[in-house]
Amino acid sequence: MATTTRRRASISDVARLAQVSVGTVSNVLNRPDRVAPATRDRVLTAITELDFVPNGSARQLRAGTITTAGAIVLDVANPFFTDVARGIEDRLDEAGYTLMLASSDEDPEREARYLRLFEEHGVQGVMVVPATPDLAHLEAARARGLRVVLLDRPSPSDTLSSVAVDDRAGAAAATRHLLGLGHERLAFVNGSHSIRQCADRAAGVRAALAEGGLDPQTALVEITIPSLNADGGQTGTQQVLALNERPTAMLCVNDLTALGALRALRAADVPVPSGMAVVGYDDVAFAGELATPLTSVRQPTHQLGHHAADLLLRPDDAVEHVTFQPELVIRESTTGTG
Amino acid sequence: MATTTRRRASISDVARLAQVSVGTVSNVLNRPDRVAPATRDRVLTAITELDFVPNGSARQLRAGTITTAGAIVLDVANPFFTDVARGIEDRLDEAGYTLMLASSDEDPEREARYLRLFEEHGVQGVMVVPATPDLAHLEAARARGLRVVLLDRPSPSDTLSSVAVDDRAGAAAATRHLLGLGHERLAFVNGSHSIRQCADRAAGVRAALAEGGLDPQTALVEITIPSLNADGGQTGTQQVLALNERPTAMLCVNDLTALGALRALRAADVPVPSGMAVVGYDDVAFAGELATPLTSVRQPTHQLGHHAADLLLRPDDAVEHVTFQPELVIRESTTGTG
DNA sequence: TCGGCAGGGTGAATCGTTTCAAGCACGATA
DNA sequence: TATCGTGCTTGAAACGATTCACCCTGCCGA
Numbered sequence: 001m002a003t004t005t006r007r008r009a010s011i012s013d014v015a016r017l018a019q020v021s022v023g024t025v026s027n028v029l030n031r032p033d034r035v036a037p038a039t040r041d042r043v044l045t046a047i048t049e050l051d052f053v054p055n056g057s058a059r060q061l062r063a064g065t066i067t068t069a070g071a072i073v074l075d076v077a078n079p080f081f082t083d084v085a086r087g088i089e090d091r092l093d094e095a096g097y098t099l100m101l102a103s104s105d106e107d108p109e110r111e112a113r114y115l116r117l118f119e120e121h122g123v124q125g126v127m128v129v130p131a132t133p134d135l136a137h138l139e140a141a142r143a144r145g146l147r148v149v150l151l152d153r154p155s156p157s158d159t160l161s162s163v164a165v166d167d168r169a170g171a172a173a174a175t176r177h178l179l180g181l182g183h184e185r186l187a188f189v190n191g192s193h194s195i196r197q198c199a200d201r202a203a204g205v206r207a208a209l210a211e212g213g214l215d216p217q218t219a220l221v222e223i224t225i226p227s228l229n230a231d232g233g234q235t236g237t238q239q240v241l242a243l244n245e246r247p248t249a250m251l252c253v254n255d256l257t258a259l260g261a262l263r264a265l266r267a268a269d270v271p272v273p274s275g276m277a278v279v280g281y282d283d284v285a286f287a288g289e290l291a292t293p294l295t296s297v298r299q300p301t302h303q304l305g306h307h308a309a310d311l312l313l314r315p316d317d318a319v320e321h322v323t324f325q326p327e328l329v330i331r332e333s334t335t336g337t338g
Numbered sequence: 339m340a341t342t343t344r345r346r347a348s349i350s351d352v353a354r355l356a357q358v359s360v361g362t363v364s365n366v367l368n369r370p371d372r373v374a375p376a377t378r379d380r381v382l383t384a385i386t387e388l389d390f391v392p393n394g395s396a397r398q399l400r401a402g403t404i405t406t407a408g409a410i411v412l413d414v415a416n417p418f419f420t421d422v423a424r425g426i427e428d429r430l431d432e433a434g435y436t437l438m439l440a441s442s443d444e445d446p447e448r449e450a451r452y453l454r455l456f457e458e459h460g461v462q463g464v465m466v467v468p469a470t471p472d473l474a475h476l477e478a479a480r481a482r483g484l485r486v487v488l489l490d491r492p493s494p495s496d497t498l499s500s501v502a503v504d505d506r507a508g509a510a511a512a513t514r515h516l517l518g519l520g521h522e523r524l525a526f527v528n529g530s531h532s533i534r535q536c537a538d539r540a541a542g543v544r545a546a547l548a549e550g551g552l553d554p555q556t557a558l559v560e561i562t563i564p565s566l567n568a569d570g571g572q573t574g575t576q577q578v579l580a581l582n583e584r585p586t587a588m589l590c591v592n593d594l595t596a597l598g599a600l601r602a603l604r605a606a607d608v609p610v611p612s613g614m615a616v617v618g619y620d621d622v623a624f625a626g627e628l629a630t631p632l633t634s635v636r637q638p639t640h641q642l643g644h645h646a647a648d649l650l651l652r653p654d655d656a657v658e659h660v661t662f663q664p665e666l667v668i669r670e671s672t673t674g675t676g
Numbered sequence: 677t678c679g680g681c682a683g684g685g686t687g688a689a690t691c692g693t694t695t696c697a698a699g700c701a702c703g704a705t706a
Numbered sequence: 707t708a709t710c711g712t713g714c715t716t717g718a719a720a721c722g723a724t725t726c727a728c729c730c731t732g733c734c735g736a
Contacts, residue, residue, distance in 0.1 A: 056458030
């Protein structure tokens with residue numbers, strides 16, 4: 001039980017102990033049927049004897065391949081992304097692949113760091129929710145031979161495949177719903193437009209307003225928050241409540257944000273929806289179970305991830321763009337009596 | 339724009355283009371100050387020219403080290419684990435390390451697969467929420483030199499460090515709270531006892547019952563569900579409702595499960611807490627915002643992850659066990675008037 | 677007896693880095 | 707002038723696997 005850091009056993013240690021050549025040990029590992037049973041057993045006992053674990057770097061360096069894919073999302077603590085990740089994992093699992101997950105935290109620099117890490121280690125490919133509209137680094141990686149699939153972003157590029165949900169349609173549907181209920185002054189608690197989803201949802205809201213004969217300039221207040229989580233929603237909503245002409249309805253960029261909004265509204269004793277109607281986005285698991293069940297835009301998260309992994313594993317290099325349609329789920333945060 | 343898969347540029351391609359030796363290129367990469375500015379510039383332009391990305395496997399094979407750590411949790415879709423992951427990331431980030439996250443899905447085989455993957459690729463260490471009580475494979479990996487920190491599990495082993503929250507105490511506190519409210523017949527919707535947290539929480543419940551003068555045999559019904567998520571909680575609760583002598587209060591093994599329980603109770607028109615009091619575990623972000631705000635046991639998730647990463651990065655090989663104390667957060671799902 | 681063949685096994689070359697002893701050029705010092 | 711640094715650069719060894727051309731040993735059939 002020494003703390004002596006004795007070097008990890010290598011394939012040649014195994015070969016020596018089993019009295020065979022390294023080539024034979026490698027064969028036992030990779031093509032056992034090419035080796036005579038007696039020899040194979042000898043090698044296998046040597047392997048357990050030495051507690052041998054092959055060095056993945058060496059294997060990969062020589063053989064070139066690896067059955068791992070990477071995914072970079074904006075925030076692992078957001079159920080939307082983890083649901084997508086589950087979809088990815090399920091598809092990769094079918095193919096015997098494993099997934100490494102990383103979180104960019106909406107920081108382009110972190111995203112680049114992880115992208116590079118994945119690329120340097122030769123993963124099969126990477127699925128990325130980009131933190132910025134600038135895809136140059138991703139296209140460059142693609143040109144270098146790395147498979148890249150854009151997640152939750154309809155690619156304007158024709159070199160990168162993408163899987164996304166139609167954010168304009170989702171936001172527009174939510175907006176139309178509010179207009180149908182008679183609201184004429186809306187707030188949108190949104191993230192930076194440098195995040196594509198945020199920009200698209202804003203566009204969808206404006207389009208629906210215009211379509212409904214309202215001027216987005218006067219009918220809409222957009223509040224920008226630094227991070228798309230509950231705390232962001234809470235402070236964003238405080239800003240909304242402080243406005244001179246207070247809107248009668250709020251759209252939130254996601255359900256976590258809406259959670260914070262509900263918290264702020266409760267704290268300010270504003271009833272929902274009579275004092276303020278609220279719509280979320282993502283329809284995460286808890287949306288229907290909140291104090292005021294939340295009207296939200298449901299996205300096919302699992303399918304999204306599944307399809308992204310599918311594109312990644314596809315043998316050919318064809319570029320494909322897939323857009324799923326979201327679905328508005330109406331609950332009491334807009335139609336209730338509170 | 340050919341699809342021709344031209345080989346990735348290597349360090350010697352760069353050397354040739356810049357008319358220097360490979361050693362110099364390596365120096366530019368790793369110790370730029372050792373290289374004359376003129377040469378350095380020449381090499382750098384060659385690098386951008388060729389769009390050179392170093393091969394991580396080769397680097398690692400030679401140099402041995404890598405600044406990445408791995409974490410294996412039971413379920414990335416559970417906010418508890420992702421909050422812990424955030425804590426880990428934050429600490430690793432300080433040290434310039436990156437985190438690779440993987441989900442075992444409560445499956446020991448998947449856990450083993452990821453552990454091996456991490457080990458083969460030579461990560462600095464691995465933080466694991468074990469899916470089974472059997473730690474042999476983890477101890478073996480530790481003996482091979484891999485740094486392993488047990489997450490959310492007070493290690494019975496003296497070779498593995500661990501970071502955990504006192505689950506018996508948390509469950510006991512929740513139980514005492516219910517007993518104090520006059521409940522005498524409880525249900526516990528729990529996962530398999532092969533998961534340590536589940537076993538410990540069950541023990542905590544029983545201990546508190548005994549302490550309160552109740553016989554766990556008669557005062558407690560434990561329902562075992564296959565997966566610790568909302569769906570599991572929903573079906574588990576249906577079983578509870580179908581019991582002959584229906585309990586008056588339910589403990590749920592986590593908040594996701596409690597979410598499912600609330601759903602099932604609403605569907606069955608059972609008021610909370612008057613018809614059934616409910617306690618969750620984890621105090622996730624949305625617990626306080628539910629239709630019936632949920633009494634829950636709060637865990638210091640972020641701190642948990644932070645400290646685990648801290649132990650992993652610690653230079654010495656000392657084994658340390660840290661146990662944090664949970665805190666009961668009381669809300670209307672036990673004390674309300676519904 | 678000999679050629680051919682097949683099943684097993686060998687060991688050197690290879691992958692792309694890092695590392696390090698050694699060499700080189702040139703100015704400063706004795 | 708001889709000696710010594712000093713600052714850059716070089717080139718080959720090493721890391722630990724896979725791969726592949728080749729060798730050996732028996733055995734079979736002619």
